Amino acid sequence: MSELMGSQDETPISSSAQPNASQDELTRLRRLLLGTEYDRALHAMTSRSDTERVAASLTEAIIQRHIRDRSVGEALGPIIDEALSHSIRTRPQRIIRAIYPIIGPAIRKSVTRALADMVLALNQILESSLSLRAWSWRFSAWRAGIPYGEYVLLKTLDFRVEQVLLIHRKTGILLHAEHAEGVQAEDPELVSSMLAAISDFVSDSFPGGATDSIENIRVGNFILEIETGPSAILVAAVRGTPSEDVGEALCLALERIHRVFGRDLTHFEGDRTPFATTADILQSCLLERRKYPGRGGVPWLAMVILLCLLVLGGILGYRKIQAETQYAKIKKQISQTSGYLLTGEHKRRGQADFEVLRSPTSIFPGQLIESLPKGRWQIQIRDHVAPLDLGSYLAPLLAETLDLGKNVHFSVEGEVLVVKGILTAGQLERLADSNLVKSAYQKIDTTGVTLPDGSFPDPLINRWHQLQAEIATTRFQFLPNTAELVPGMQQKIPQLLERLKEIEGLAKTIPVERWQLFIIGYADSTGTETANQLVSEERAQLIRKLLEANGIAPPTLLAWGTGHKSGNKLPDDQQRTVTLQLLHAPIQYGEKKGQ
């Protein structure tokens, strides 16, 4: 047909007249022979491109080549691998979408299977290690001098197919082998060759051997079950006494192998590659039967132990989570404590150690630990105090936080904070109790502090300042232009004397050194300045004499007149007066505290 049809492009190729004539004749001949079919066929051939023709026959071609030598799979394997890798790299989402529907069920099935196996294995372990029978077997194994595991296997196993060999019958070459889990196969190639040799030997040596074949061979604990086919032999190495199931399984497997691989077996030239796919068939022969096949019931012992373990695990887990939560809270609170910077942590068996860098103004670690929600944790905080600059930071900070006012000055001598200035007792108390000061300095020196008011907690000092204030408010008013007291003013003198005597006593007790009493005379605005000065001095001296006459003898007693005080808005009668001021050297706070 194809010769009759000729080449699809043969018509226009010749330029000479003779070939054209012969082509035309040939075409006419074809039309005569084929009729209208010629044009249809020619159209079909010329209208399809090479690509279309390849596409039309590609699938059949691949199938035919695969059947012939399976080379298509080998050729496409690397290409498919590379394409798949590329696809996973570049379009992972597409792959995820593709496998998503199966990955979940696969994982669930796997987990379920693993759990079931674990429970079964646990039950078997418990039964084989804790029961009375287990101890009896241990003793027997010890007496027999064999490992316990092997003894258990012997006692509990009816049979187990440990290895299956597929052997080429003619050459004795091993085509494929499969073995049970945990079984170490001993050079199956040589084993299969020797089996073939033995089989041949028996066939040659015994009457009828040529037609019959060996069905089994017993070697120690093993029985070799042999199933012989036309082109292959299937051998199962069975530990124990095999049931009929083994023979049936071998027979079925061998039949299937001959059915599927018959051509490969017949034309076997030493290439075992095609027989790698017999793995599934051979594995179906790896049968096993135990004497105690799980009894079919619920493994109560394992369940109870597993439940206990789960409960125990749950409790331990809960406690662990609780402890971790507590630890996180502790850590958070330390981190959030003002002036604390967490620099390190370590926890071990209920002991939580923290390292912090903290400001001197922050609270002490001991105080912080007291406030922490410890729970089960034993907490230790190792602190390092960050140094602070006195001038730029500490002094303003102390003044502000302790409300010390502006009349205080700080300096540092070694580890001692030296405080000078005017402070109240309360301020001194706060300063002495300040964590900031205690953290930053070994000692505080307040000898340079003056206590200006009556707010001291010491009653003697309080009394001193109370008297001092009362004396300061005592005023003697005078008649105009004279140094004569207004009538009734003299009555104040005994009270003043009494107060001053008490002051003298307190000055010795507290003690207050170098205290002095100033007596200051004033004049009203009338008169000249000189006259006012004179009269004011006279008024002051008068009071001084009165005091001296009554035995008042302070270390310093000064009296002077200031004349008229410009800007004084008081009435004139109140401007003609004498006032007193009690001054003294700074009181030594520390000494007084000690009294």
Next chain:
Amino acid sequence: MIAKKICLLGSFAVGKTSLTRRFVESIFFEKYHTTIGVKIDKKVVRCEDREIELLIWDIEGRDEFAPLRESYLRGAAAILLVVDLTRPDSLEVARELRVHVDKVLGNVPFLALLNKSDLDQDRRITPEDIQALQKEGWEFIETSAKTGQNVDGAFLRLTEKLLVNGPQLSKTGA
């Protein structure tokens, strides 16, 4: 990997087992042990960029009391005929074995080994004997299982023959 069965044949005590052990395990024992039945070994060789697993059937030496078991030859891809060059009778046995093999296996590659070349002073097989067989298509290699001379080479040569030349034992040559 391709697996091939090869058989070593020859008269008794020509050194078949020693050659196999020298080839497979690279050892030689002075003491003689007769082989009963068959002993099977294997070794992977590399030939023409292919790995071939040779299953070597060392078949018991043939004598008048121990005829060759044909079943052992079944499926063999090539044959090594071993001759003791100090014993002319072993060459005659080899000739008979070749005829036997030819009947059982047909045209399979074979190679004749003139073993015990280390005993050259006791050589009894003449060059004429060898040339006569060479004319019939026999290929000889002198070997010594004791010294290892040409042992690996002989097995490799047989492998080449079974891979490259294919069957070459002709019935007419027997």
